[in-house]
Amino acid sequence: MLIDPDLEDASIVLLGDFNPSIFNPDWFSRNGVVGPQDAQLGQVDVIHPDLAQFRISDLEFSIDRKRFQVLTRVAPLIKLLDVAMKTFTELLPHTPVAQFGINRSIHFRTGSEEVRNKIGLTLAPLGPWGEWGIEIAKGSGELRGGMTSLSMQEALKHGAFRRLITATVQPSALIPQPDGIFVGVNDHFERRDGLRDSFIVFDTLNEVFQSSLDRSESIIDRVIALKDEVNARK
Amino acid sequence: MRANSPTADLIFTNRQTSVYSATDEKSAGLNSLNSQIDRREDNQSTSTAQTDFKTAGLTANDKKSITFEIPQARRHNPQSIATFSPMQEWEGYVTEVKDETFTAHLVDITAKRRIAEEKIEISISDLSDQDKDLLREGALFRWSIGYYKQHGTKMKSSRIVFRRLPAWTKSDFMKAEQKAKELIGAITWE
Numbered sequence: 001m002l003i004d005p006d007l008e009d010a011s012i013v014l015l016g017d018f019n020p021s022i023f024n025p026d027w028f029s030r031n032g033v034v035g036p037q038d039a040q041l042g043q044v045d046v047i048h049p050d051l052a053q054f055r056i057s058d059l060e061f062s063i064d065r066k067r068f069q070v071l072t073r074v075a076p077l078i079k080l081l082d083v084a085m086k087t088f089t090e091l092l093p094h095t096p097v098a099q100f101g102i103n104r105s106i107h108f109r110t111g112s113e114e115v116r117n118k119i120g121l122t123l124a125p126l127g128p129w130g131e132w133g134i135e136i137a138k139g140s141g142e143l144r145g146g147m148t149s150l151s152m153q154e155a156l157k158h159g160a161f162r163r164l165i166t167a168t169v170q171p172s173a174l175i176p177q178p179d180g181i182f183v184g185v186n187d188h189f190e191r192r193d194g195l196r197d198s199f200i201v202f203d204t205l206n207e208v209f210q211s212s213l214d215r216s217e218s219i220i221d222r223v224i225a226l227k228d229e230v231n232a233r234k
Numbered sequence: 235m236r237a238n239s240p241t242a243d244l245i246f247t248n249r250q251t252s253v254y255s256a257t258d259e260k261s262a263g264l265n266s267l268n269s270q271i272d273r274r275e276d277n278q279s280t281s282t283a284q285t286d287f288k289t290a291g292l293t294a295n296d297k298k299s300i301t302f303e304i305p306q307a308r309r310h311n312p313q314s315i316a317t318f319s320p321m322q323e324w325e326g327y328v329t330e331v332k333d334e335t336f337t338a339h340l341v342d343i344t345a346k347r348r349i350a351e352e353k354i355e356i357s358i359s360d361l362s363d364q365d366k367d368l369l370r371e372g373a374l375f376r377w378s379i380g381y382y383k384q385h386g387t388k389m390k391s392s393r394i395v396f397r398r399l400p401a402w403t404k405s406d407f408m409k410a411e412q413k414a415k416e417l418i419g420a421i422t423w424e
Contacts, residue, residue, distance in 0.1 A: 004319050004381055013280035032398055034363030058316070071282065075320040075393070082398050090400035101280020166281065173284050174315075177421035186281035198403075214346070 002221045005106035007174055010213065011071035012080045012205070014088070016097035016196060020052040020063045028056060033086050059083065071103075081209045089202050096196035102204050104216035105184035107172040110227050116171070116179045116228040119223075120147045123169060158208070160200055161189040167219050183223045186215035313386050319392065320344070320380035326354070328373045334358055335406040336369060340377070361394060 025042030028034045038057035045053040050079035052063045058074035070083050088095055110116040124147040136145040149170045156163040165187050177202030189204060191197070326338035327350070335357050339350035358366065365375075374397040382391040 001319075004321070006383075007315060008317055009282075011238060011282050013282065015280060028250070034398070035362070035367075037362070037364045056248070058318075069282065073315060074318040075378045075380060076323060076395055078325075078376055078397065079395060086398055086400040089403070096407060100282060100284075103280070103282045105284070168283060169313075177387075181283050184281070184283055186282045186283075210343075 001106070001217050002003055002224045003108060005108045007073070007107040007172075008179070009071055009103075010074045010077045010080060011069055011103045012084050013101040013103065013210075014068040014084065014097050014201075015066060015099040015101075015190075016068070016095060016198070018063055018095065019049075020065065020066055020067050021049045023047075023052045023054075023061065023063050025056045028083075028087075029207065031086075031091050033057070033083055033091070077213060078210070081206065085202060085206060093198065095198055095199045096148055097198040098194070098196040099188065099190040100201055101189070102187040102205075102209060102212040102216070103184065104213055104220065106181065106196075106220055107180055107182050108175065108224060109175060110179045110181060113178040115230055116181055116189050116229060117146070118233075119181065120171075120224045122226055122230060124150050157192075158189065159164060159195065159204065160191055161204060162192050164188040164190075165215070165219075165224075167216075169223055181223070183220045185219050187212045187216060227234060243416055314384065316382070316384040318378070318380055318382045322333040322380070323376060323378045324352070326375045326377055328369065328375070329353075331358075331369060331371060338375070342378075356394070363395075365394065365396040368398070373397075374399065377396065 003053040024044065024047055025034070029036050029039030034056050042054055042056040045055075047054070049205075050065060052061065054061050058072050059079070060071045062069045062071070068084075072080060080228065095157055110119060126146075128139055129136065140146045149168060151166055151168045153167075154165045156165070164187065168182075168184045168186075170182045171178075172182045174180070174182070187206075187208075189201075191200075321344075323343040324338045324340040325343055328336050328338050330337040335355050337353065337355050340352040340354055341347050341350050342352070358369065361369065376395050376397065378393045378395075380391065380393075382389045
């Protein structure tokens, strides 16, 4: 990436049918998905038939009956793939999974609110909004308006899958200073025929994981580069 | 875009609420995003978007589909979130294990290399106890050098993590055999 971001994360999300209550730090450790010491220090938020949320070392798990998510903020990100592959190709190979997503997101500071605003105006100018754009421009303080979220999507065919790459840019909700920007990329794969053949799902996940992260980071880099571009226009 | 427009100060603001902020989920922004989310088949999304600390990373989508009260997860101070961003990352495979060190070949992941171009000797004492159990010839690991950040401090750090890969399956062997046949078939002997 062009910069060392202030905050970042990556995750794999699987959509299918899951049994949340079987997942816990001890289960992952007993089956060799995570190390025993990491599992011992695991923190459980909730384990319930409908929802499991816990943390093992730097891995954060959130599982409900339709969705399995593992997220990390600590490199190497490849461990997300290893967790998903070992869990669902070796341990639970009959779990029906139809869709998956590889997510990468960062929060970075632009250096000033002015620069952040100019990046926002570059991505979503107020001119095309006509009179309403002028009204938005009049706001200030508590009544300040403007772009709150912008998404751009590419749709592709990838073997048996429809692939949707969606980049979202927003003001950062985590950086307390008013100059933070959030950029997130969701690389979503769903079977075009609606079948839930997990073998093909995990074969494809394994194939695309690294290149997906590389592509997401190049999209994120493009947004980061706007910081220098708007600074150069000063 | 108008140059020197007064709108320049107004376009990007934290004061607006979105489904991702923890302040007001009933904003107009929620409606617009939800309409977009609704386009997804079965009202499902694999996106994580910005973390909403009220719901521990669940998106607006999840909030709609789960009908029971979601327990309050830990609230994080953004500065308390630990991150480790790699400046450089290699994939290593162990070629020799000695009493106190091991030797490995490295593939430069950051430079998007596909083959090993470097060789390194690493002290076994640098590994965590649980990674020492995985140390054997042929084992794969990731070696990352980068910045570890938490509580507003930033520290350059190096990290070795051994990979926990799924066991080989019959289909893996069949695929490898098929690939080998394709490679052999592609060789042109002169």
